[in-house]
Amino acid sequence: MKQATISSRLIHSPEFRLAIIALAVFVLMSVLSPDRFLSSQNLTSMAFQFPEFAILALAVMLTMMTGGIDLSVVGVANLSAVVAATILTQYAGPDMSVGVAMKWYLIAFAAALLVGALAGLANGALVAYFGLPPILATLGSGLVFTGLAIAMTGGSAVMGFPDIVAWLGNGKLIGVPVPLIVFVLLAIGLHILLTKTGFGLRVTMYGANPLAAMFAAINVTALILRVYVIAGMFSSVAGMIIMSRANSAKADYGSSYLLLAVLISVLGGVNPYGGYGRAIGIVLAVLSMQFLSSGLNMLQISNFARELIWGGLLIFVLLINTIDWASLGQGRKNSNKSG
Amino acid sequence: MASANPHAFIDMKGITKRYAGVTALDGVDFSVNAGEAVCLVGENGSGKSTLIKILSGVEQPTDGEIFINGEQRFNLDPRASSAAGVMVIFQDFSLFPNLSVAENIAFSTQLSKQNTLFKKRNARDLARSVLQRIGVDIPLDTRVESLPVAHKQLVAICRALACEARLIIMDEPTTALTELEVHSLLEIIRRLKQDGVAVVFVSHKLAEVLEVSEKVFILRNGKNVVEGPATDFDAASLTRHMTGRDLPQVTVSAISETSQTLLHVKDLTKAGVFEDINFELRAGEILGITGLLGSGRTPLAKALFGLTKPDSGRITMDAKVIPLGDPLASATARIGYVPEDRLTEGLFLTQSIIRNVAVGRLTAHERYGFLNMKSLNAEADIWLNRLKVKAPDIEAPVQSLSGGNQQRVALARWLARAPRVLVLNGPSVGVDVGSKADIHNIIRELAASGIGVIVISDDLPELLATCHRILVMRNGKITDEIKGASISEEELAHRLAS
Amino acid sequence: MTRIIKLFPKGFFTSNETLVAVVIIAFCAIATLSDPLFFSVTTVSDLLRASIVLGIFAIGAMLVLVSGGIDVSFTAVAVSAMYMTTVFSLGFWPDMPWYLIFTISIFLGACLGAINGVLIALFGLPTLIVTLGTLSVFRGFLLTFVGSERISALPPEMRGFSRMVIARGTTEGGSFYSLPWAVAALVFVVVLTWFILQKTVLGRSIFAIGGSLESARRVGINVRAVQFFVYVYVGALAGLAGIIHASMGRMADPFSLVGLELSVIAAVVLGGARLIGGYGTLTGTLLGVALIILVQNSLIVVGIPSTWQSVTIGMLILVGTGIPAYQAKRAAAKAA
Known part of the structure; x- marks a missing residue:
């Protein structure tokens, strides 16, 4: 009995559905273009491509679990990268010894994380202290962060880094792309945070009912602040990877990533109204997206078609989830019974 | 109870409702005369809300007959039910917080006339006359969100009246009200009854509406348990019938003398x-x-x-x-x-x-x-x-x-x-x-x-x-x-x- | 009017409309002080020109917010409708009269809006996420299947439209000004939307749905139909704004417009529309548009370098929505 409910819960979970979609896309692409899609070259290049927006998706997901959203992730990523890049170009040139460059790189990285944390703190304060709806708070702050990056750079790219900057985005560790390792570590970290810690359970409960969380003596303000600070710092990491891969920092890099990050979160089964979300869902959603877009690349389909297919996939998944809940099977029976 | 009661505005006979094997109502009889107040009481899950849903056309009965004004009705839907003058006031009142009192009262009327244009003056006139009818003065232009709960309820009653309600069903009407507000609500109910409007109270909070009611219907586990004139009941007997047991009269034990x-x-x-x-x-x-x-x-x-x-x-x-x-x-x-x-x-x-x-x-x-x-x-x-x-x-x-x-x-x-x-x-x-x-x-x-x-x-x-x-x-x-x-x-x- | 002020004295003086109006006046005052030429017919006509497209978008976005949703796809609708209309006209009937071109664009916009309408009204999907999705679907479709090249050889009637002016002339100072007929389109949209929102049962139903969806259902409002109308109407407005944008700029650019949606929503929200639905006014929306346009075009006049434009708009959103939000929070704490 108990066993049955667990397995039926598994089958009905959005993650299970997503795993099937990811698998289906993978198989489809492998069949359509077996030589190229399954080539190690393609698989590696995929592993380099997705971590930057996948990490942003993790940030968005965490805020979405509280019933909020972070529309400023790209702004934070770019601002962090611009700050780090400014430090690097100011104090470390391309022709510096590795040791010294390393020192400055770590300082720049720390500065980027600090920027992310501060930006997150600002978002959290706007939501928790001033009572702004998260959409508006992060819409406005996102403009401010991007704007600060523009004001700092005059809108042009900052470049001319020491070589070690390239490692984070382009390097390999025991044959595995470094950005992939970073993403996996962050995803595992977020999974542990959400499922094993008091913080994670509080986030889930707050997302389910913010008012009840307050009445249950949860420190709501501190919780929200921490959520947005973590989201901000995740965004900084993504910013550093973007900077490394582009070998430069600019205020308007990755402008399509916001859509992508929100899309992946929803695709990953996170409830946009809060209270439900799993890191594994994000991983599966990212994989489906990447398989799809890279497969489409193989098939010589234009970049614009990718946008079309991403959007279509998002709506498709939304439709599947909604139809399943509202009008089929148990949903209807339950709603009748409550009468 | 064999033939249709000629005086009844609503007469429901042998109503049965089954959902996928669960019997929510089992041969329930229920009737309301014009200008009469009726209490429909029962614990949560006794079937009273299902009965109301059937009467308001939201749900169809599995079995049974419904007469409105002596005329048998089949396949009652919400539109037909409200056209017959059956109005439900839900516990949350279903008002629009961002609209004015006048608009809230007149909205359904304007909808049902299938107007394209919203006739503001008509809306205000209607709202004013209905408020007068129950003898209440609420500013017409106030947004409903700024009204106290009791006034919101009155606006909801007015909206029902504006739709020419012959029967107003009030779901848990007194939960949000204080004793004093309940008294003034009862006053208004008396006025409505004189106007020939019937009222059904659906409640598990007891006693306070008994004094204006003529009849009491008690449901338990989807069946009629008792029905009879309101004067036959008091709080204790209502409880007994609802739960099927007596509530013991308990006294509070004393506090220890030494307690800090x-x-x-x-x-x-x-x-x-x-x-x-x-x-x-x-x-x-x-x-x-x-x-x-x-x-x-x-x-x-x-x-x-x-x-x-x-x-x-x-x-x-x-x-x-x-x-x-x-x-x-x-x-x-x-x-x-x-x-x-x-x-x-x-x-x-x-x-x-x-x-x-x-x-x-x-x-x-x-x-x-x-x-x-x-x-x-x-x-x-x-x-x-x-x-x-x-x-x-x-x-x-x-x-x-x-x-x-x-x-x-x-x-x-x-x-x-x-x-x-x-x-x-x-x-x-x-x-x-x-x-x-x-x-x-x-x-x-x-x-x-x-x-x-x-x-x-x-x-x-x-x-x-x-x-x-x-x-x-x-x-x-x-x-x-x-x-x-x-x-x-x-x-x-x-x-x-x- | 006086009665309303008496009823809501606090509401009036802290309302977003008043706040935004004060900021606009202050902005203009400082601008005039630092550059006396600022306050001129030329500036006004320039700003008015600039606010036509943004204004039409904003009115649509406001309508969606009032109904309790949010739409970010309207720029993609606009650019798709505009570009497809242009391509169609060039391919089949280059000399098509301008009003027919406009009608086609509006119709296409309405059709794309109807797709949003079906997804939201019929399937009840969350509006932000659906429209984020359709944003990329519409644009992706346009760029993949219709074309991705800028067209500067527009149908002659479209170019003709941009030359149609209500008034033009030269000021005493020697600067040129003109007031195009396109402004009339904005006026028309304002009047039409005012009429729908204030005078029709449909318009009041939009407010009612935004106020309480559940109540609207119970009262017997056809919620799906009203929501569907909202998204179709917004689509139609977007189609109009798109074709005006192309005509006035004398170029059909499939990469334009998308990206504007956040500025538009910023304008609407500054004007006092609330994300929870049920609240929003045309006056507020137009004031919000005016402020955004001022910041986008004349920031330099008040001594702020134009690289700070994003920061300024962002701060305006945060302050403009933060103050009322904070006041509401304080008031709630006090009342409890």
Whole structure:
């Protein structure tokens, strides 16, 4: 009995559905273009491509679990990268010894994380202290962060880094792309945070009912602040990877990533109204997206078609989830019974 | 009851409703004459809301006959039902907070005329005349969101009247109202009856509507149990029929002579809300605080738990001052608060039962931020058992439970924290009569174990049945202190309202 | 009017409309002080020109917010409708009269809006996420299947439209000004939307749905039909704004417009529309548009370098929505 409910819960979970979609896309692409899609070259290049927006998706997901959203992730990523890049170009040139460059790189990285944390703190304060709806708070702050990056750079790219900057985005560790390792570590970290810690359970409960969380003596303000600070710092990491891969920092890099990050979160089964979300869902959603877009690349389909297919996939998944809940099977029976 | 009753406006015969094997209604008869007030009472799940849904056309009966005005109706849908003059006022009133009083009252009328243009002047005229009809004066241009609850209800009644209601069904009409407001509502009901409008009260809160009602129908487990003239019933007999058992008359046991003062509230003031609140609470004591809506009882309750911040005054526990306006500090001082509105404030409806209890004890089972899930859940389970929560699966969402069991879950969360003072705001609101008695027992047991309990309620029998002492609030001040069991319900009601 | 002020004295003086109006006046005052030429017919006509497209978008976005939703796809609708219309016209009937071109664009916009309408009204999907999705679907479809090249050889009638002016002339100072007929389109949209919102049952139903969806259902409002109308109407407005944008700029650029949606929503929200639905006014929306346009075009005049434009708009959103939000929070704490 108990066993049955667990397995039926598994089958009905959005993650299970997503795993099937990811698998289906993978198989489809492998069949359509077996030589190229399954080539190690393609698989590696995929592993380099997705971590930057996948990490942003993790940030968005965490805020979405509280019933909020972070529309400023790209702004934070770019601002962090611009700050780090400014430090690097100011104090470390391309022709510096590795040791010294390393020192400055770590300082720049720390500065980027600090920027992310501060930006997150600002978002959290706007939501928790001033009572702004998260959409508006992060819409406005996102403009401010991007704007600060523009004001700092005059809108042009900052470049001319020491070589070690390239490692984070382009390097390999025991044959595995470094950005992939970073993403996996962050995803595992977020999974542990959400499922094993008091913080994670509080986030889930707050997302389910913010008012009840307050009445249950949860420190709501501190919780929200921490959520947005973590989201901000995740965004900084993504910013550093973007900077490394582009070998430069600019205020308007990755402008399509916001859509992508929100899309992946929803695709990953996170409830946009809060209270439900799993890191594994994000991983599966990212994989489906990447398989799809890279497969489409193989098939010589234009970049614009990718946008079309991403959007279509998002709506498709939304439709599947909604139809399943509202009008089929148990949903209807339950709603009748409550009468 | 064989042939159609010629006088009945509504006559339902042998109504049966089955949902996928579950029988919600089983051959129920129900009738309402024009200009008559009828009480439809039953515990949660007795089938009364299903009956209302069938009458308003939202659901179709599996079997049975419906006559409206002596004419048999088949396949009644919401439109046909409201065209026949059957109007339902739901518990939440279903108003538009952002629209004006006039628009709210006239909206359905304008819709049903299939107008393209919204006739503002007609809307105002209609609203004015309907308000006059029930003898109430509410500014037509006020946005409904800024009205007090009782006025919102009146607007809802007016909207039904504006649609030429012949029968108004009111779902739990008195839950949100104070005794005084109930009295003025009853006045309005009398006027409506004189106009030939019939009223059905759907309720499990008893007694107060009996005086304007002609007939009482009691449902239990989807069947008619009793029906008869209202004069044949009183609170006790209603309860007996609803639950199928008698509620024992209990007396509160005395507090131990040696018990210490736990909580000391001194000169607590919040401008315009409450002022100069002074009282003490001893260990093992059950203190009732009552008053009309707006008397300051709920803000005071929240202030005791730090959810609102008083301007001045002091709350001390064991001579230690508790910072004002800080729920975390209050929780640390081992004060617990079970809110009035379980669904929006008390519970995480979509989350599991066990989590709803466990969430109160996260800190205790947390090491370096990591939770010990096993001990956390084990402890929560103990409390669920101790409070006899009937749940087939503790991993199921808490919203799958009945009102009484939900309230126990909310209580369990706080009891797990071993509180020394427990503030219960409306502990049995929306709970069926059977569970209510159980909850009162739990409250008495808690006090007997040495917890100081504050019960905030306007349910006077509840206060009389549980409290050692009752404080009466009026306009933000404590105006009366009454020793429990020394006073009748009527007398208490009088002191509340005068 | 006086009665309303009496009823809501606090509401009036802290309302977003008043706040935004004060900021606009202050902005203009400082601008005039630092550059006396600022306050001129030329500036006004320039700003008015600039606010036509943004204004039409904003009115649509406001309508969606009032109904309790949010739409970010309207820029993609606009650019798709505009570009497809241009391509169609060039391919089949280059000399098509301008009003027919406009009608086709509006119709195409309405059709794309109807797709949003079906997804939201019929399937009840969350509006932000659906429209984020359709944003990329519409644009992706346009760029993949219709074309991705800028067209500067527009149908002659479209170019003709941009030359149609209500008034033009030269000021005494020698600067040139003109007031195009396109402004009339904005006026028309304002009047039409005012009429729908205030005078029709449909318009009041939009407010009602935004105020309480559940109540609207119970009262018997056809919620799906009203929501569907809202998204179709917004689509139609977007089609109009798109074709005006192309005509006035004398170029059909499939990469334009998308990206504007956040500025538009910023304008609407500054004007006092609330994300929870049920609240929003035309006056507020137009004031919000005016402020955004001022910041986008004349920031330099008040001494702020134009690289700070994003920061300024962002701060305006945060302050403009933060103050009322904070006040509401304080008031709630006080009342409890």
